């Protein structure tokens with residue numbers, strides 16, 4: 001049986017332990033919902049102050065003087081470092097939903113003779129809705145891969161694009177990007193990866209793996225704040241052939257010519273549509289500095305251990321209490337989250353929150369616990385299971 005001291009020992013040996021001090025986490029809270037909204041880095045309030053000062057003092061001049069124009073690309077490159085993309089291929093902009101629309105449409109246009117869009121049957125709802133909407137507007141049909149089956153088995157020469165999440169938001173099941181991308185390419189199709197639940201906690205090498213497109217949000221493990229700008233990635237290899245459906249003035253090659261005819265910018269800026277939320281972008285920019293010297297492989301190592309310890313403690317201390325593990329048991333098949341089912345999940349969730357443990361609940365019976373390794377400690381894991389056990393015992 002594990003003891004709290006065992007977990008304290010792991011904290012003592014944790015090479016990432018110092019990062020917790022860079023976050024402002026409310027006292028007395030064990031926060032296991034960083035997979036939905038990341039905690040606030042301490043550098044954020046000052047960064048928000050800076051952009052408000054820039055606006056106050058520079059007014060319209062801020063676009064150039066303060067570098068606001070460059071932020072979607074500059075912030076995009078910072079995200080690129082985390083997801084294995086060389087500079088000039090990532091844009092911080094819009095929302096994940098909008099970026100899905102842009103990239104899926106661009107992929108479909110690159111495969112004009114293919115009639116099918118492949119996606120996951122039980123993926124994140126917005127991903128499904130956007131796939132449906134692109135399919136409707138482009139006269140394609142949608143083919144869905146059933147849960148627990150491999151997308152590779154659903155590919156053929158009618159598939160234009162496969163839209164896949166690296167980590168499933170419900171179960172934390174992890175898809176392998178290199179092998180899946182290779183299978184998609186073997187079928188002559190393109191891939192759009194949704195990295196919302198994996199960026200920052202699972203090593204990602206988009207360039208090395210030859211991924212075509214990717215999108216993701218920044219308010220989960222990347223801690224960009226509520227509604228922070230999302231991002232999109234377009235591989236350099238296909239960039240110059242891509243056409244995106246929301247052509248706006250900021251994606252134009254020469255926005256300030258105010259030309260009547262649309263001419264896409266040569267680089268990834270062609271995926272920009274209109275003016276971006278600069279205040280939120282500055283906050284995101286500051287949040288990402290936490291990751292400047294982080295090795296995601298090290299984050300993954302801790303993440304794996306945190307989720308393993310959580311599962312082991314639940315096994316040891318909560319048997320016979322109605323919990324079922326929904327996440328994959330082998331660590332290599334699991335993201336940085338553990339999902340448990342319980343027939344009275346809502347009531348359990350409410351009692352956990354009332355006792356200072358913030359996970360979340362997904363209908364109908366799923367308790368999710370996200371482990372953000374930059375600020376969750378091994379002792380937190382122990383304390384969370386302690387509370388879970390006492391809630392279930394009552």
Ligand SMILES: *Cc1c(COP(=O)(O)O)cnc(C)c1O
Pocket residue numbers: 095096097098124126127165169194196197217230
């Ligand atoms: C969180 C998440 C989104 C969020 O989309 P928004 O447009 O930011 O609301 C989309 N897809 C996946 C897979 C997610 O996990």
